[in-house]
Amino acid sequence: MSQRRIQLTILCEDQQQEVFARYFLxxxxxxxxxxxxxxxxxxxxxAEQYVRVEYPKEVKSYRTKAKKSLKGLVVLIDADTKSPNxxxxxxxxxxxxxxxxxxxxxxxxxxxxxxxxIETWIHYLQGESVDEETEFSKFTKNESACxxxxxxxxxxxSQGDLDPQAPLSLTTACGELQRILRLRD
Amino acid sequence: xxRRIRIDNFKCLVDFDLSFDSINLFIGNxxxxxxxxxxxxxxxxxxxxxxxxxxxxxxxxxxxxxQNISTQFFELYIEGxxxxxxxxxxxxxxxxQSYIRQEKIFFDNQPLIDFNMGKVEVFDxxxxxxxxxxxxxxxxxxxxxxxxxxNRKLTWFKKRIERFINVKIxxxxxxxxxxxxxxFLSPFMENYSSWYRYISQDxxxxxELMNCLKEILDGFISFKFDSFxxxxxxxxxxxxxxxxxxxxxxxxxxxxxxxEKVLIGLYTLLYCTKSEDYTLCIDEPENFxxxxxxxxxxxxxxxxxxxxxxxxxxxxxxxxLINYLASxxxxxxxxxxxxxxxxxxxxxxxxxETGLPISELVARGWLYEPA
Numbered sequence: 001m002s003q004r005r006i007q008l009t010i011l012c013e014d015q016q017q018e019v020f021a022r023y024f025l026x027x028x029x030x031x032x033x034x035x036x037x038x039x040x041x042x043x044x045x046x047a048e049q050y051v052r053v054e055y056p057k058e059v060k061s062y063r064t065k066a067k068k069s070l071k072g073l074v075v076l077i078d079a080d081t082k083s084p085n086x087x088x089x090x091x092x093x094x095x096x097x098x099x100x101x102x103x104x105x106x107x108x109x110x111x112x113x114x115x116x117x118i119e120t121w122i123h124y125l126q127g128e129s130v131d132e133e134t135e136f137s138k139f140t141k142n143e144s145a146c147x148x149x150x151x152x153x154x155x156x157x158s159q160g161d162l163d164p165q166a167p168l169s170l171t172t173a174c175g176e177l178q179r180i181l182r183l184r185d
Numbered sequence: 186x187x188r189r190i191r192i193d194n195f196k197c198l199v200d201f202d203l204s205f206d207s208i209n210l211f212i213g214n215x216x217x218x219x220x221x222x223x224x225x226x227x228x229x230x231x232x233x234x235x236x237x238x239x240x241x242x243x244x245x246x247x248x249x250x251x252q253n254i255s256t257q258f259f260e261l262y263i264e265g266x267x268x269x270x271x272x273x274x275x276x277x278x279x280x281x282q283s284y285i286r287q288e289k290i291f292f293d294n295q296p297l298i299d300f301n302m303g304k305v306e307v308f309d310x311x312x313x314x315x316x317x318x319x320x321x322x323x324x325x326x327x328x329x330x331x332x333x334x335x336n337r338k339l340t341w342f343k344k345r346i347e348r349f350i351n352v353k354i355x356x357x358x359x360x361x362x363x364x365x366x367x368x369f370l371s372p373f374m375e376n377y378s379s380w381y382r383y384i385s386q387d388x389x390x391x392x393e394l395m396n397c398l399k400e401i402l403d404g405f406i407s408f409k410f411d412s413f414x415x416x417x418x419x420x421x422x423x424x425x426x427x428x429x430x431x432x433x434x435x436x437x438x439x440x441x442x443x444x445e446k447v448l449i450g451l452y453t454l455l456y457c458t459k460s461e462d463y464t465l466c467i468d469e470p471e472n473f474x475x476x477x478x479x480x481x482x483x484x485x486x487x488x489x490x491x492x493x494x495x496x497x498x499x500x501x502x503x504x505x506l507i508n509y510l511a512s513x514x515x516x517x518x519x520x521x522x523x524x525x526x527x528x529x530x531x532x533x534x535x536x537x538e539t540g541l542p543i544s545e546l547v548a549r550g551w552l553y554e555p556a
Contacts (some may be wrong), residue, residue, distance in 0.1 A: 004475075004477035004478065004481070006477070015487075015513050019488075022484070031400075032481065032484075032485075033400050033401070033481050036480060037480065039508075039509065041507070041508040041509070041511060041536075041542050041543045041544075043510050056347065057525075086395070141206060141207070141491070141514075143491055144488060144491040144492045147492075171494065
């Protein structure tokens with residue numbers, strides 16, 4: 001008999017973010033069978049809103065269920081033209097609006113906010129020169145193309161030698177990761 | 186990879202034309218024609234590989250009931266072998282018989298076979314005509330062509346057709362007993378153990394499959410074939426009890442649950458066909474699976490497809506599959522009364538901003554609601 005218990009939930013906007021995050025987490029030692037993804041299944045316009053609406057529900061269930069066993073939540077949301085701090089603030093406001101506390105430092109809730117979007121990180125990791133304002137091309141129907149560079153990122157992150165020239169949002173994300181690393185078996 | 190299919194005058198499929206990606210999800214109401222596309226693929230495979238004559242595979246009653254047209258047409262576009270194949274078949278029915286009016290294969294728009302009203306012309310790999318003769322119009326010419334140095338393109342095509350797996354898994358019909366290895370997987374996966382005997386010749390893939398099943402089934406160690414009687418083997422599963430490697434418990438395949446059989450079948454399909462240019466057509470793969478098992482399998486399949494290791498065409502009514510795949514690679518099938526199937530690719534822009542998941546829109550009949 002199978003005994004699946006999900007340990008990490010990924011809440012994200014689209015397939016590209018999901019493939020990136022899942023593969024990164026696996027490379028950092030999380031078991032694939034313990035990860036569950038919730039992807040926005042609607043049009044891209046609604047994706048950011050989807051994450052913002054679902055975030056308080058996921059945090060609530062995390063806070064209820066994490067008492068029993070180690071669990072965590074990983075959120076991916078593109079900054080687009082906003083700043084990552086604004087996005088973070090929006091997510092905190094969504095918690096307050098649902099009568100919950102802000103995210104606490106000891107909670108295994110990691111929020112990754114690529115700026116401008118996840119493609120910025122991928123293009124950077126593939127060796128291109130990037131900035132966080134330009135919109136870079138998508139890898140439509142080839143989302144797995146990021147896997148080689150995600151593996152490289154996982155190695156760099158684990159050794160603490162991320163390139164100082166890396167996009168700021170990516171450096172910040174490596175810090176966020178520390179919130180959930182303790183959940184690994 | 187199967188790139189496109191055209192079907193005309195077969196059951197509810199009239200002037201039907203559908204393009205495919207590496208992963209595809211068919212959704213739509215019951216009777217909309219989703220499984221009929223799988224049916225056509227299965228029949229074409231049977232016909233092209235020579236397992237049946239045209240009247241057995243495409244009887245005249247398979248023509249669209251509300252039309253009075255005696256010609257059926259099928260066309261497959263297959264990419265591979267560094268080019269594009271087009272296979273076309275026209276079938277004519279009259280009151281006495283069904284026969285092939287035309288059967289043609291092109292590779293990069295150059296002919297490989299031109300079978301027209303009983304006369305067949307076969308071309309070599311450089312597309313020079315090598316035979317020209319009269320042939321029986323009741324069966325495909327392809328099974329009769331033996332592989333040779335000058336028909337490698339045709340041989341590749343036949344091998345590719347063999348690599349269509351088309352199943353609707355029925356665990357209560359999957360048996361552990363096997364008389365001999367079998368190359369083909371039957372439509373309900375009834376012959377799983379015999380097919381497994383065939384594919385288990387590739388030890389590398391079996392190791393991957395076993396490692397995967399160990400993560401899914403508590404205490405699972407491996408498969409083993411035990412002798413049942415002369416020439417017959419029975420597939421068994423070995424489990425370890427309480428982490429003690431010396432304490433092995435063995436179950437026959439028939440003894441495990443329906444859900445476990447389906448899980449094993451689905452992961453075997455993934456790990457034993459990957460990187461070999463297979464197309465997996467699976468009708469309702471989630472049937473019998475516990476809810477926590479659906480997404481992990483689907484995510485593995487998605488990865489293999491996205492990496493170009495497998496092509497998959499799925500039919501599902503399950504929210505897990507619909508919400509994961511529909512906006513990415515979904516096709517909506519619909520039919521109104523005795524009208525032909527219509528299909529459309531689901532686009533981001535087609536999905537309204539109600540805030541509801543696609544599965545909920547489908548459940549409410551709100552996806553592509555008539556104005």
